[in-house]
Amino acid sequence: MLELLVVLAIIASGLALAQPLIGRTADRLQLESAQTALLNALKTTRAAAIIRGTEASLVIDLNARTFQSPALPTTMLPAKIELALKVAGLEATDRSHAEIRFYPDGSSTGGDLTLRLDDRIARLCVHWLTGLPRDDCD
Numbered sequence: 001m002l003e004l005l006v007v008l009a010i011i012a013s014g015l016a017l018a019q020p021l022i023g024r025t026a027d028r029l030q031l032e033s034a035q036t037a038l039l040n041a042l043k044t045t046r047a048a049a050i051i052r053g054t055e056a057s058l059v060i061d062l063n064a065r066t067f068q069s070p071a072l073p074t075t076m077l078p079a080k081i082e083l084a085l086k087v088a089g090l091e092a093t094d095r096s097h098a099e100i101r102f103y104p105d106g107s108s109t110g111g112d113l114t115l116r117l118d119d120r121i122a123r124l125c126v127h128w129l130t131g132l133p134r135d136d137c138d
Helices: 002-052
Strands: 056-061 066-069 072-076 082-087 097-102 111-117 120-126
Touching: 002 056, 002 066, 002 072, 002 097, 002 111, 002 120, 082 097
Parallel strands: none
Antiparallel strands: 056 066, 056 097, 066 072, 082 111, 111 120
Protein backbone atom coordinates (compact mmCIF):
# COMPACT_ATOMS: atom_id res chain seq x y z
CA MET A 1 0.00 0.00 0.00
CA LEU A 2 2.86 2.37 0.83
CA GLU A 3 4.51 1.68 -2.54
CA LEU A 4 1.28 2.57 -4.31
CA LEU A 5 1.09 5.91 -2.48
CA VAL A 6 4.72 6.67 -3.39
CA VAL A 7 4.06 5.89 -7.06
CA LEU A 8 0.94 8.08 -7.08
CA ALA A 9 2.89 10.94 -5.45
CA ILE A 10 5.62 10.68 -8.09
CA ILE A 11 3.06 10.70 -10.90
CA ALA A 12 1.24 13.69 -9.40
CA SER A 13 4.45 15.70 -9.02
CA GLY A 14 5.48 14.83 -12.58
CA LEU A 15 2.15 16.05 -13.92
CA ALA A 16 2.41 19.24 -11.87
CA LEU A 17 5.84 19.95 -13.36
CA ALA A 18 4.76 19.11 -16.92
CA GLN A 19 1.64 21.31 -17.01
CA PRO A 20 3.46 24.65 -17.57
CA LEU A 21 5.45 23.07 -20.40
CA ILE A 22 2.29 21.78 -22.05
CA GLY A 23 0.67 25.24 -21.75
CA ARG A 24 3.67 26.94 -23.37
CA THR A 25 3.65 24.43 -26.21
CA ALA A 26 -0.04 25.06 -26.83
CA ASP A 27 0.57 28.84 -26.91
CA ARG A 28 3.46 28.40 -29.34
CA LEU A 29 1.32 26.25 -31.62
CA GLN A 30 -1.56 28.74 -31.47
CA LEU A 31 0.76 31.59 -32.45
CA GLU A 32 2.35 29.57 -35.27
CA SER A 33 -1.10 28.61 -36.54
CA ALA A 34 -2.25 32.25 -36.65
CA GLN A 35 0.99 33.26 -38.38
CA THR A 36 0.54 30.53 -40.99
CA ALA A 37 -3.11 31.50 -41.57
CA LEU A 38 -2.16 35.14 -42.19
CA LEU A 39 0.79 34.18 -44.41
CA ASN A 40 -1.46 31.94 -46.51
CA ALA A 41 -4.11 34.68 -46.71
CA LEU A 42 -1.50 37.13 -47.99
CA LYS A 43 -0.23 34.65 -50.59
CA THR A 44 -3.76 33.78 -51.71
CA THR A 45 -4.76 37.43 -52.05
CA ARG A 46 -1.61 38.19 -54.07
CA ALA A 47 -2.25 35.22 -56.35
CA ALA A 48 -5.87 36.32 -56.87
CA ALA A 49 -4.73 39.80 -57.92
CA ILE A 50 -2.32 38.33 -60.46
CA ILE A 51 -4.75 35.73 -61.84
CA ARG A 52 -7.72 38.09 -62.05
CA GLY A 53 -5.65 40.98 -63.38
CA THR A 54 -7.10 43.40 -60.83
CA GLU A 55 -6.25 44.82 -57.42
CA ALA A 56 -7.04 42.71 -54.37
CA SER A 57 -6.67 43.70 -50.73
CA LEU A 58 -6.32 41.75 -47.53
CA VAL A 59 -8.36 43.79 -45.06
CA ILE A 60 -7.57 43.39 -41.38
CA ASP A 61 -10.00 44.51 -38.67
CA LEU A 62 -8.13 44.85 -35.38
CA ASN A 63 -11.26 45.32 -33.26
CA ALA A 64 -13.14 42.34 -34.67
CA ARG A 65 -9.86 40.37 -34.87
CA THR A 66 -10.62 39.27 -38.44
CA PHE A 67 -9.06 39.37 -41.89
CA GLN A 68 -10.60 38.87 -45.32
CA SER A 69 -10.05 39.40 -49.01
CA PRO A 70 -11.97 38.83 -52.24
CA ALA A 71 -10.18 35.49 -52.53
CA LEU A 72 -11.08 34.09 -49.10
CA PRO A 73 -13.77 34.28 -46.45
CA THR A 74 -13.58 36.24 -43.22
CA THR A 75 -11.23 34.50 -40.80
CA MET A 76 -11.05 35.17 -37.08
CA LEU A 77 -7.83 35.26 -35.07
CA PRO A 78 -7.66 33.58 -31.65
CA ALA A 79 -8.71 35.93 -28.84
CA LYS A 80 -5.41 35.75 -26.96
CA ILE A 81 -3.26 36.90 -29.88
CA GLU A 82 -2.47 40.60 -30.21
CA LEU A 83 -1.94 41.93 -33.72
CA ALA A 84 -0.07 45.09 -34.70
CA LEU A 85 0.23 46.43 -38.25
CA LYS A 86 2.48 48.83 -40.06
CA VAL A 87 1.10 49.67 -43.51
CA ALA A 88 1.27 52.55 -45.96
CA GLY A 89 -0.62 55.60 -44.70
CA LEU A 90 -3.28 55.45 -47.39
CA GLU A 91 -4.06 51.84 -46.59
CA ALA A 92 -5.11 52.53 -42.99
CA THR A 93 -8.74 53.57 -43.16
CA ASP A 94 -8.87 54.17 -39.41
CA ARG A 95 -7.11 52.87 -36.30
CA SER A 96 -8.95 49.55 -36.38
CA HIS A 97 -8.93 48.74 -40.12
CA ALA A 98 -5.97 48.41 -42.43
CA GLU A 99 -5.25 46.66 -45.68
CA ILE A 100 -2.42 45.40 -47.76
CA ARG A 101 -3.24 45.93 -51.43
CA PHE A 102 -1.84 43.67 -54.14
CA TYR A 103 -1.64 44.72 -57.80
CA PRO A 104 -1.97 42.63 -60.99
CA ASP A 105 1.81 42.72 -61.55
CA GLY A 106 2.37 41.10 -58.14
CA SER A 107 3.60 44.22 -56.35
CA SER A 108 1.86 45.56 -53.25
CA THR A 109 1.59 48.45 -50.84
CA GLY A 110 3.72 46.39 -48.47
CA GLY A 111 3.52 46.17 -44.72
CA ASP A 112 4.60 44.45 -41.53
CA LEU A 113 2.40 42.41 -39.22
CA THR A 114 3.40 41.48 -35.69
CA LEU A 115 1.57 38.81 -33.73
CA ARG A 116 2.13 38.56 -29.98
CA LEU A 117 1.02 35.95 -27.49
CA ASP A 118 2.34 36.61 -24.00
CA ASP A 119 6.13 36.76 -24.43
CA ARG A 120 6.18 35.15 -27.89
CA ILE A 121 6.33 37.22 -31.08
CA ALA A 122 5.84 36.24 -34.73
CA ARG A 123 6.31 38.63 -37.66
CA LEU A 124 5.20 38.74 -41.26
CA CYS A 125 6.54 41.14 -43.87
CA VAL A 126 5.18 41.98 -47.30
CA HIS A 127 7.72 43.50 -49.68
CA TRP A 128 6.19 46.42 -51.58
CA LEU A 129 8.03 45.83 -54.87
CA THR A 130 7.62 42.06 -55.22
CA GLY A 131 4.51 41.70 -53.06
CA LEU A 132 5.95 38.54 -51.62
CA PRO A 133 4.90 37.83 -48.02
CA ARG A 134 7.52 36.27 -45.74
CA ASP A 135 7.73 35.06 -42.18
CA ASP A 136 11.52 35.44 -41.95
CA CYS A 137 11.61 39.22 -41.55
CA ASP A 138 14.97 40.85 -40.96
